[in-house]
Amino acid sequence: MIDTRLTGKVALITGANHGIGAATAIALAAEGVSVFLTYKRLPPLNDPAYPETYDCNRAGDADDVVGRIRETGGRAEAVEADLADPETPKALFDQAEKAFGPVEILVNNASGWLSDTFAPSEHDSFGRPLRPVDAETHDRQFAVDVRAPALLIAEFARRHVERGATWGRIIGLTSEGPHGFPSEVSYGAAKSAQESYTMSAAHELGPYGITANMVHPPITDTGWINEEVEKLAATYGPLRSVGRPEDVAEVITFLASHQGRRVTAQVIKMY
Template sequence: MERVAVVTGANQGIGAATAQELAARGIAVLCTSYVQPSGAEPADEYSRRRATDGRRVVADIRLAGGQAEHFEADLSDPGAPARVFDAAEELLGGVDILVNNASGWLQDTFGSGSADRFGRPVQPMTAATWSRQFAVDTMAPALLIAEFARRHRARGATWGRIVGLTSAGDLGFPGEVSYGAAKAAQTDYTLSAAAELAEAGITANVVHPPVTDTGWITDEVRRFVADSSTLFHVAQPAEVARTIAFLVSDEAALITGNVLTLR
């Protein structure tokens, strides 16, 4: 039986690689993305990648013989999760796999600096930075999980997989305080889902990737990783995607309620 996955933020980086990996394994994928309107030209490679939608990824999947559809979804809108699942069901069928990858990433701080150690801009923490970050990284994943669970039960399904992505540290996330807090909250929701949805045949896990080259890695970042006693590797998105693909496979049926830290 062909399974159906929703991968959010599938226009670049880990999301795109995950969509491609799942499709290569015979899973039909709805790739969601949203490009925030901006009059400014993206200043760096990371921003340029984030400013592309998921249609290119879908085209690449189809060219390789896989099945995929694109759906534009502003996940800061509380109504978006229901529309995402409506689109998936209409275009591909009932959803078996949910990968919460999308992020409204920004850097905010309680400190006074205007740039981080790698020269990336940092802004003061405000209600606006909190709202943007938590809407996409916390509210949307929680609502997507709720929608997934409701529809899973309604169609009498007995098999399901949820995977979230985190970057948060146990001792906070200086320089990205709202991002770290939002990811920590998403982790908590996902682990709650593991406990509450096990009876429905759903597993739920969180992946904490290593430093991953999604377009922001510089020589200075590579030196930082090389000199670190806790960071061992600059990963490629495809490496992380293979771990996610394993977690949503039949072979991972006994793995649930975990935060997997990749090295």
């Protein structure tokens, strides 16, 4: 049995009411981590290109996740928060510290995802609606996927250094950003920027005992997978299958663990 040496640690996980965030909260709690979850309920997309499950997942709170963790003896709290508000990061750390003590693991999972494009197209190859890139799509995407992670990392680092801590983990979620992301161009650009912030954190905060990495999940079933996406997954990558949120949560848990102590400044690509 591997001892991850995570018992007693405290994690702040964004976007944790469903999908990878929820699976990560459950996985870390199973290792003895006290988890503070954030989420934001989103309105339904009401589009036939998305399974109904996805709308339900996006619209829900985190009560079920917290309940599952507590039922097995874990410690969890959740709060609804708008990461697009620049005052939110500080408030989240204050609330997490009040609940469990100083945050030692930061998981930047939340996304303000939307589909936008430079092309004169109304739908992508999966039949999902597209909108042109404009100030609104840019600002919405970058507020949640770039500014919020940057401010969360900054707040994490400031508190870590002030209390003289020597152990910390920063883990973000990314995608195909640096190589361009057709039909999701603002999302791809935002993820590229988040990668840069996280790699900078790895180099600047390493002397303070903090590792910082990004995880690039496979095509993962968080409720949004339709038949066309499933067909793509069957032909894409060496494993040719759709991943589960739990698969990604295991990699995040490894990066947070003692076993991952020498892994930093990396983008871990999963298939």
